[in-house]
Structures are given as structure tokens and as C-alpha cells.
Amino acid sequence: MRKALIASISALALGLPSGAMAQDDPVRIGILVALEGAFAEGGADGVRNVELAIEQAGGSAGGREIETVVAPTDTTPDTTVRQARKLIEQDEVDIIIGPLSGSEGIAMRDFAKTIPDHTVINGISGALETTWVDPAENFFRFNLDGAQWGAGLGTYVVEEKGWDRVATVAADYSFGYTNFLGFAVDFCRAGGTIVERFWVPLGSSDFGGVIAAMPTDIDAIYLGVGGTDAINFLNQYAQAGADTNLIGGTIMADQTVLTSRGRAKEALIGTPTSGPLAEDNPDPAWQDYVAAYRDAFPEDERFPSPSLFGVGYYVATLAAIQALNEVDGDLSDGQAAFQEALATMPLETPLGTVTLNENRQATGSVFINEVVEDGEGGLKNEFKARQDDVNQTLGMTVEAFTAMGLPSRTTPDCNALGGNEG
Amino acid sequence: MAVVEDRRAGVQPMWVERIPPVWWALGLILLTMPAWAGDFILFQVMGWTFILGIIALSLMFLAGYGGMVSLIQMSVAAMAGYMVAIFGASGVAEISMGLPWWLYIPIAIGVAALFGTIVGALAVRTAGIYTIMITLAIASAFFYFTRQNYTIFNGYSGFNLVVPPQLFGVDWRQAVPFYYLTLGCAAICYAAVVYVSRAPFGLALQGVRDNPRRMAALGFNVTAHRVAAYTFASVIAAIGGILLVWQNAQIAPGTAGIPAVIDILVIAVVGGIGRPIGPFIGALIYVVLSTFSPDLLTAFGLSGERFNLLIGLGFLAVVFFSPDGVLGLWERWQARRARMSDPLKGGGA
Numbered sequence: 134m135r136k137a138l139i140a141s142i143s144a145l146a147l148g149l150p151s152g153a154m155a156q157d158d159p160v161r162i163g164i165l166v167a168l169e170g171a172f173a174e175g176g177a178d179g180v181r182n183v184e185l186a187i188e189q190a191g192g193s194a195g196g197r198e199i200e201t202v203v204a205p206t207d208t209t210p211d212t213t214v215r216q217a218r219k220l221i222e223q224d225e226v227d228i229i230i231g232p233l234s235g236s237e238g239i240a241m242r243d244f245a246k247t248i249p250d251h252t253v254i255n256g257i258s259g260a261l262e263t264t265w266v267d268p269a270e271n272f273f274r275f276n277l278d279g280a281q282w283g284a285g286l287g288t289y290v291v292e293e294k295g296w297d298r299v300a301t302v303a304a305d306y307s308f309g310y311t312n313f314l315g316f317a318v319d320f321c322r323a324g325g326t327i328v329e330r331f332w333v334p335l336g337s338s339d340f341g342g343v344i345a346a347m348p349t350d351i352d353a354i355y356l357g358v359g360g361t362d363a364i365n366f367l368n369q370y371a372q373a374g375a376d377t378n379l380i381g382g383t384i385m386a387d388q389t390v391l392t393s394r395g396r397a398k399e400a401l402i403g404t405p406t407s408g409p410l411a412e413d414n415p416d417p418a419w420q421d422y423v424a425a426y427r428d429a430f431p432e433d434e435r436f437p438s439p440s441l442f443g444v445g446y447y448v449a450t451l452a453a454i455q456a457l458n459e460v461d462g463d464l465s466d467g468q469a470a471f472q473e474a475l476a477t478m479p480l481e482t483p484l485g486t487v488t489l490n491e492n493r494q495a496t497g498s499v500f501i502n503e504v505v506e507d508g509e510g511g512l513k514n515e516f517k518a519r520q521d522d523v524n525q526t527l528g529m530t531v532e533a534f535t536a537m538g539l540p541s542r543t544t545p546d547c548n549a550l551g552g553n554e555g
Numbered sequence: 556m557a558v559v560e561d562r563r564a565g566v567q568p569m570w571v572e573r574i575p576p577v578w579w580a581l582g583l584i585l586l587t588m589p590a591w592a593g594d595f596i597l598f599q600v601m602g603w604t605f606i607l608g609i610i611a612l613s614l615m616f617l618a619g620y621g622g623m624v625s626l627i628q629m630s631v632a633a634m635a636g637y638m639v640a641i642f643g644a645s646g647v648a649e650i651s652m653g654l655p656w657w658l659y660i661p662i663a664i665g666v667a668a669l670f671g672t673i674v675g676a677l678a679v680r681t682a683g684i685y686t687i688m689i690t691l692a693i694a695s696a697f698f699y700f701t702r703q704n705y706t707i708f709n710g711y712s713g714f715n716l717v718v719p720p721q722l723f724g725v726d727w728r729q730a731v732p733f734y735y736l737t738l739g740c741a742a743i744c745y746a747a748v749v750y751v752s753r754a755p756f757g758l759a760l761q762g763v764r765d766n767p768r769r770m771a772a773l774g775f776n777v778t779a780h781r782v783a784a785y786t787f788a789s790v791i792a793a794i795g796g797i798l799l800v801w802q803n804a805q806i807a808p809g810t811a812g813i814p815a816v817i818d819i820l821v822i823a824v825v826g827g828i829g830r831p832i833g834p835f836i837g838a839l840i841y842v843v844l845s846t847f848s849p850d851l852l853t854a855f856g857l858s859g860e861r862f863n864l865l866i867g868l869g870f871l872a873v874v875f876f877s878p879d880g881v882l883g884l885w886e887r888w889q890a891r892r893a894r895m896s897d898p899l900k901g902g903g904a
Contacts, residue, residue: 222599236713243805
């Protein structure tokens, strides 16, 4: 802060054009990340990964040093906008990397419009609306959204598993709808039948009613809940007999559930899920990244392998560094050249090549995993398949995707997609 | 506690002369602030301070003058904010009605006041910890309701792009206009609370606080006074809520989540619930701590993610050294100074 002040005063005193100075100033990156609440651990992994990416780049990009400022949020949009404003106005950052969760992303999309000469690169927030409804010109998202994360799973269960009648149990909020939409679009197009949809509030502990009302003539249950909700469901489902297959949403079979105590999780064995990464992805780019992550931090200060949140922030930082290199650190003219570079350059990431569409939303790969026993009494995810080039409209035309409507309890309509409902 | 001085004795000075110099200085500082403070300080730090101060002021009114610790104030404020988003314009065009500002502001204050009054009517039949429990229960019910109701409150995502009207050709969301807007509202709310506390209603309310039975025996309707206090406090909180939604440009269930509800109590307690200025002091401390504590930690080479520790320690220190808030510290310091300067008075300050 003081250095910047001295620099700007001396620039004024010497009558230097400020553009000439700007090339030598460090680039300031604000890390907007949740460090409170349910995602605090993931958020901390996000910060670690930004540091890792900058360190790998030698601490500079485009000939300019990189400085970072962390702005913690508690995942509420209010706090996020407040912290973002602090980053811009108080800490005077050039680029914001973040936020982490869905409703924060939507709030940041609107905030980004008020700071057109700065750039926001999404951390890992996955709401479809962020880059689909009235997107901001200076908001870039290099991760897939919640709907894209569900793509590929529907075809996989119909074609590989032969499960074409499912009932769905998903969380009754935006991410639940969005992630379900990705699965349902694919599943219905593959000719599947959604027998019944159940929506459960976030933080449910009693699934007795849902389990009792579950239809009997189904091949599988799609479970779009996460964390402790998923553990509660599995426990109660196991007590009720656990007599059918499960299909998991993106946040269902994560480490919280796989490492939980009790026998209920055994119902999970053989459950396919889909998401933005596979821990045992054989791709060398991924393997190198995991090795670098493990080397960079002591074992008690990191996860066994990078988390979903961490990867998101890592990729966002890679994008910033690559674009800075491309424009030689030139952030003048309202960052026009930098934003142009971000929007047009394909990005090589540990998850494969990512390109952006006209809404500045990523097109990339989705990974299908299956829960298997790890041979030591625990469970793990095993990489089964990947679907590349999943775009924002899930392979539909923009018109068809728009006509389908935004994710909600009743969208998508399975019949309209070639499947069957109810 | 608001001491009612006996002003009839002696010659009444002009009301202007009665204002202590500290107030003149404070007023001058606040009015000239845009001349020497940056946009961030004006909009984010001071604007937010005034808004939280107004909401905490409504709690201070209930707790300090009415003896009722209510945790519903943040929900009432959020209700007003939601009404602004629903009846005014927002990014959620399917729900927002887009009425003009002179219609939606009274509606928002009215609905919030009604909500606060209904909660008050339920809560006044309890006392002490039961009031806290019942209002906390309703506050969390409000949070979960707004999170799951999609037809009116738009559920988890809430409303975005809620901005103040462009009135008199001024963009009220710019730093300087917004600063004066919040400052003006805070001053009006402060004056209203001071006025009401000295008006017959306020005096009766303080009587109800100190001895409800005696007040009932004197013919005062104790319950009606308490409910009316909730209504008045709700109007204050509603003003804070409307400003809050304009500042954030959006509202979501998290705005009135349990942490936010508790924060209002913390602000009022840290500032001191004895006098109406307390909540504003508490709000300033809260805002400064929550805005700058990550920077302070990183400045000392510590990990910024432990910022909550610093906030918690700050509040703990205030409550530990002064159970009646920062105001209590100030009052004790003044009492001590008076004792030191005037040895004849001894300890009788």
C-alpha cells in the first residue's frame, strides 16, 4: 500500500506517464474465497492452489511480479460483494480470482458489471445463471458449471449399466436443480424414464417419508444431495433394505461420505457419479499436477490429492498467468488486451484443454467415476470414462437450451427431450 | 440508562447551547468526511456502519428502554429489504413488480412493521431468556422460510440488482450520495429514538421495564406499550434493512441468517445498550474489525484465514473489560476524571 503510494507520488513528481510505470509495478491478484462455514476447508485448498500456480510460474507473469491478497467470505452473497469491493477499492487489485459457491458467483457477475476495467476469473462457483443469464463482459469462467458436471452420466447409466427407470432425490436449491438438470437432459435424451422426482430441503436429516414413498419398479435412485445429508439418506436407506442401485450427483460421493463411519456407505459400492475431475485420472498432465501439489505442501497442511475447489482456483490462476504472459503484462486500456487474451486462448489444464464460448464460459471435460472398495476396508472413486467438449448448452442449440428454461423443480421436461416422465 | 434530568430548575438555556461540544465536533467530522476520506471508507466502512448501527439501534431501543432483548430485528430489516426487492425492481423480473419508489418504500416499512409487531405480540408475553428464545426461533424460521420459498422470496438465490431509485438526478449508490443518505437516515433514527425515549410513551416504557406491576397498577396497559415498542423498533430496523439491500444491491436468505442475527446482538452489546449512540459505536468496531482483520493478521506475517479469531478476541476483550460495552468504559473514564479533578466530591461522581 505504502509502496504503491510512494510509487505514484514519485511518478507524479517526475511527470512520468503512468503507463510507463505500470509495466514495472507488480500485478495484484485478489483471491476471493470462502474461509468460513461448510466450504472453509475447500476454500483454504483454493488459496493453496493459487499459490502453487504462481510459484510454478516463478512468481511473475508477463514480466511483472505477482502479489496476492486474500479476501475471506462466508459464502453469503452479501459478504462476497463486500469483500470484492474491498479488494478493488482498498487493496487496489487488478484481477479477482473467485468466488467459490453458486450464489456468490451470481452476485459477482452483477458486481463485475460495475468494475468494467477490472477482470474477474471465477474460482469454482458453478451456478448456470452466472454465465448464462445476462453475463458480464469481464467475468470469465474456466470451470464447467453445475449442469455440465452432470453431463455424460445419463448416457453412461443407460448404455453401460442398463438402468433406464430412475427416481430422483435431490437437494431443493439452485445447485441441486442445476446439477440434476445436467444429468436429466442426458438421461432423457438417451431414452430414460424419470419415474418420480423428490426434492428435499438442504440440511435434511429425516428421509423416512421419501424412502417410504419410493416407487418399486425402478432400476436406480439418482441421489443429488451431499455431505451429511447424503450420509443420513444412506443410513436410512440401508435400514429400509437398500434394494436398488444408486446414481450420484457431483457432490454425493465426496470424501465426507466415503470416509464416514458405519456400514451405510456400503450401499454406495458400484455407484456411478460424474464431476469435473477424477482422482486417478491417468492423464500425465493431471498426474504431474497432483505430484506438484503433494510436493508443494507438507502432508498435514493439504488434502491427499487436490480438492474440487483447489483445482478450480488452480485453473483460474493458470488462465490469468497465461493471458498475462500473452499480453506481456499489459493491463492498460481497461485491461482490454488481457480480457481479449483470456476470452480467445485455449487453456491447457490438468483436466484437459478448456476453451471459452461467447459467454466466456468453459467448454471442457466431464469425468465419470464409480465408487469401489479400496481393498483396505474403505471406499474410493475409480475413473471410468470421460466426456470431452461438454459445452454450456450440453450439446443442444442455444434456442433449444433457452426454450427448456432455467433449472427448477420441473425443468427439464423429460418428455420433451425424448425420454419419459412419471 | 437515559437519565431524565430535571430541566425546569434554573434558567432554560437555548437548546442549541445545551448540545455539548463533543457533538459539534462529531457532527463536523461526519459532515466533512467526504472531503478527506476515500470512496471505500465512505461507502463500505461508514455506510455499513450506519446501516448496522440503525438495525442495532432498534434492538437497543427494545433492550435499553423496554428491557426486551429481541433477536428478530435483523429479520425485520431483511423483511423490509425483501419487500423493496419484491415491490420494487430487481434482476428477478418474474417476481418483482417494479412499483415506483414512493409506493414500495412505505409498503416495505409497513410490511416489516407489521411483521415486527406480530412477533412482538407473541414475544411480549415472555420475559428474559424466553424472549430471546422465541425471537431467535422466529428469526431462524424466517431464514429457512425465505430459503425454501421460491414463489415469493425466490429461495436460495434471493434477489439481485436491487438498486436505489435515481432521485433528483442523483445516483444514490455512488459513494458520496450514499454516505450522506445513510448518515441522514442514521441521524433521523437516532433523533427519533432520543425523542421517543423522552416522550411520555418512552417514559412509560421505561417504567414498564423497571416495574411492570406498578405500571399496571397505575393504569398503564403494559402489553400494549411493549407491543408498540416493537412496532416502533421495527420501523427503525426496516429503514436499516432498505439501506442494506441498496448497499449490497441484492438480498438472499443469508442476509438474515443466524450469524447475522447474532451479529446485531453483538454490535448492540459491544457498543452498549444504555444509550442510543452505543449501537453506532458497536457497529463501527464490528465493521472495522471484520473489514481489516485479515490485513492485520497478514501484516504480522500470520495466516489471514484466522481472521475470525481476531474478531472474536476483540469482542471478548470489550465484554470482559466492560460488561456494559464501550459506552460503559467511556462513562467510567469520565467519572474517574471527575473524581480526580475535584477531590472535594470524592467518590460521589
